[in-house]
Amino acid sequence: MFKYWYDYCPDSVKSRFELLVFDRQNQPFLPLTEHYHDCIGRISKSSALSYVQCLLPFFTWLDQFSNFQGKQVKWDDSPDIIRMAVEDYLMDEMACKVREKDTFRFVNRTNKSPNTVNRFLSALKSFYRSLIHLKQYRYSNPLIDSYAILNDYKSNTEGVRKDKPRMPSEAGTEDTTTHRRLTDSYFKLINEEWQPEIIGDIHLPYQVYQAGKKVNWSLREIVIARLLFETGARVSEVIELTIGDYRSRKSFQEANTFNKGSHGKRVKFLRFSKDTVKLLMQYINTERKKFDELQRNFNTLPDEATIFLTELGSPLTYESWYYHWDKAMKECEIKLNPHKTRHWFVTSRLREIYNTSTTEAEIKQKKNELTKYIKWKDEETIKVYEHFFDEESHRKAHDGMLESMAQQEQEYLEQKKKKLKKKPNLTVIENNFDGIEVDDEIQELFDGLE
Incomplete structure (x- = not known):
């Protein structure tokens, strides 16, 4: 076909x-x-x-x-x-x-x-x-519902007085409008709010590195994989790095890069480990140099030169890189979209923040720093990750409670067995309570009634 x-x-x-x-x-x-x-x-x-x-x-x-x-x-x-x-x-x-709805359609996904x-x-x-x-x-x-936009516009501009515009909010005579982004899609996907992937396996990077080793990744693929896990960057933000992006930072552990929607403008930086720095420089001066048409090393490369090259000497593309990533994941039966490395990074950073901070103010400050580093447009995004840690804390506390209950149950059963083995010390005397020897447990009950 x-x-x-x-x-x-x-x-x-x-x-x-x-x-x-x-x-x-x-x-x-x-x-x-x-x-x-x-x-x-x-x-x-x-x-x-x-x-x-x-x-x-x-x-x-x-x-x-x-x-x-x-x-x-x-x-x-x-x-x-x-x-x-x-x-x-x-x-x-x-x-x-x-499903039809007014001038548009609701779309529901199924399993x-x-x-x-x-x-x-x-x-x-x-x-x-x-x-x-x-x-x-x-x-x-065809994919835009112009009527919905028009109706929404009218509802936000028409006042309560017939054929009159809305009064300003300062007047206090009309209900305030709810400012929201207009959904102009003709096909509106419902129940489809984006939720970031929460990946909590602390050993995930090393599993990926081993997968790459198994399929003989080149030094280029190893460096890129390490940069993804260590920086939380998107794949394109790594593979399109230039020599100038690396040189422009004061720290040798950092590089400038663009962000989604910045149209190539370098608006953020990436930070990575010293070990990755060594591998990166080794790649530039050996493997990359071999494929560079002029056999240039780091010191002789111009700022505009891309760091990562194909074997043909052209700038590396996502498609060329993904072939090697996909091969390693399939070989080791790991289902891992490369974008999930970004979610793993955020999850790991937040875990570190909660484990190392001593006050709520310190936690808040570090979370703000993380939000600025990741360059989230919506600062509320981090709350989804925090919800994960709230649930994780509850799980730990709940597990502790369950363990305590199990221990108490075992102690109760053992104590009950001992009491069953113990022979009661009773003497029954009709109509005369003097000199009666009473079982210890019964005596405790009597004492409690006084």
């Missing part, structure tokens, strides 16, 4: 495209190709490629199975037709439940749905945004 696919343009071919998408007949498919290149600059290359990969199955399905009034749906059809096709795809191919539903919807919305921007799609974006 022929599918849509993509490939990178060979270095020997001159083209304005670095990546080309092909249709089922192996012909260049320019809409997706243009979309990929339009995304670059707004989002990282790895994110742009992720969008393309999410959309390839949809366009394959569109060619083979889409149907509207007996005709195959084309990507440039009107918004209503595109929406019907997407709804069919969500239900038939992604096992989702789609058979893949984890990529949200990414697919985001990618398709981005696709049409690009094609409208490039003047190749003549309608409004």
Whole structure:
């Protein structure tokens, strides 16, 4: 079965495209190709490629199975037709439940749905945004619910007086509006709030290093893996580092890098161990030097040179790197998405903060430092991780209580056995209580009644 696919343009071919998408007949498919290149600059290359990969199955399905009034749906059809096709795809191919609601649709994942539903919807919305921007799609974006935005706008601007605008909040005559980000998606995924992965295995990095050793990782892959675990950076923030990023920091254990959404601007830094510094310099002056076209070492490399190279001497890409990561994980049967190294880092740092801090003020200060280092846009994100530690603390306390209960139960049973073995010391005298010898336990009961 022929599918849509993509490939990178060979270095020997001159083209304005670095990546080309092909249709089922192996012909260049320019809409997706243009979309990929339009995304670059707004989002990282790895994110742009992720969008393309999410959309390839949809366009394959569109060619083979889409149907509207007996005709195959084309990507440039009107918004209503595109929406019907997407709804069919969500239900038939992604096992989702789609429910009509006013001017939009609610989408519910089922246990058979893949984890990529949200990414697919985001990618398709981005696709049409690009094609409208490039003047190749003549309608409004099918993935946007313009009516919802209009109605929300009206509800936040119309006052209680008929045909009059809202009074300012200082007037105190009208209820304040709730300021929130407008959800403009036509397909709204419900019950899909993002939760970070909480990874608590303190030995995870060493398991990964051993997996790499088993498949003979090069020094490059070893350094990158160590940087991911030690810095909490995203993969792209590591593999796209330049020599200048490393030189620009005062400390030899640090490097500047960009952040998600910073459009390549270096807005944060990474910090790593001295052992990783040694391996990094060894890589630059040996393995990297061998593949560098001019055989340059660290001292002779220009600032703009990328630190990590392929064996062809070109800058390392996410796809080229991921091949080696995936090979190691499969060889050792470790199910680990590389982005989880970032969650492992945050979990480990928070555990250290709680274990080493002596006051609540110290904990708060260190958490603020971590939030600034990670460069979270939403400072509330850390609360999800804290919830994990609250639960972990409860588990420990609860386990202690259960152990104590088990111990007390055992002591009770042993004491009961001893009492059963003990012969009672009783003398029964009718109608005369003088001189009666009473069992010790009964005597204690009598004493307590006085």
